[in-house]
Amino acid sequence: MTHLPRLHARARRLTHSSADAEDLCHDACVALLEREANGARIERPLPYMMTALRHAASARLKLASRQDVLEDDDHPQSDDASLACFCTEVLAHLDTLPQTDRALLRRVAFEEITPSELAKELNIPVGTIMSRLARARARLRDAVGITSAF
Numbered sequence: 001m002t003h004l005p006r007l008h009a010r011a012r013r014l015t016h017s018s019a020d021a022e023d024l025c026h027d028a029c030v031a032l033l034e035r036e037a038n039g040a041r042i043e044r045p046l047p048y049m050m051t052a053l054r055h056a057a058s059a060r061l062k063l064a065s066r067q068d069v070l071e072d073d074d075h076p077q078s079d080d081a082s083l084a085c086f087c088t089e090v091l092a093h094l095d096t097l098p099q100t101d102r103a104l105l106r107r108v109a110f111e112e113i114t115p116s117e118l119a120k121e122l123n124i125p126v127g128t129i130m131s132r133l134a135r136a137r138a139r140l141r142d143a144v145g146i147t148s149a150f
Contacts, residue, residue, distance in 0.1 A: 101136035
């Protein structure tokens, strides 16, 4: 194809590497061939491929910028890291509680069951469940070393 050198030169100006330029040229050629395979007649293939090249370069640039933003968000911040460490510590201390306290706290915290639902399920008054929860939370606070309620 006689247009490939010009197409490649344009692609090289749009990208930072020869490999990326080759990919863009390939995408532009594929776009032309697909269009012709679908019955379209391209009278001026070079302008068509240059436009396809520019669109492909723009799409790659947008994708790369989105990936950069996502990668920046993936790194934990210091607040996130300290919170994660604290949560790990709390979960470790939760495992040291008596089985009944541990089960009660896990049901309410992780299964998101309300104390009233739990009371109905266990056929126990809601006040009893609330008292047991309060004692279990107090034991967990003592184990973790927290002085105020959470």
